[in-house]
Amino acid sequence: MTTKMGIRDITRNFSILDEYDYVEIEDKKTHKLKGMFISEKYVDEVKNILKKKISQEKQKRLDKIMKYAGKFEMEDRFKGLEGIDLKTELAKAKCGM
Numbered sequence: 001m002t003t004k005m006g007i008r009d010i011t012r013n014f015s016i017l018d019e020y021d022y023v024e025i026e027d028k029k030t031h032k033l034k035g036m037f038i039s040e041k042y043v044d045e046v047k048n049i050l051k052k053k054i055s056q057e058k059q060k061r062l063d064k065i066m067k068y069a070g071k072f073e074m075e076d077r078f079k080g081l082e083g084i085d086l087k088t089e090l091a092k093a094k095c096g097m
Helices: 007-012 014-019 040-066 083-095
Strands: 002-006 022-027 032-038
Touching (some): 007 022
């Protein structure tokens, strides 16, 4: 069974969650979904689904970044520089020095 409840309803009677497979928790004023309670018999399945989804999203972001990898070549005078030295050399290059 499923239902929608407000946070106040749950805190008043926490044992009511035992009756449902999942409960959508909503803000009663704005009617926005705030979260979901899932009974323990479905926890492992939901965790696996979420892990796959998060992994796919991370892979998409990585693929988006990786299409630019290796396309940048640094001038020899900047190689090996880090931090303030790199900033100084870049400033000099912008000024034509």
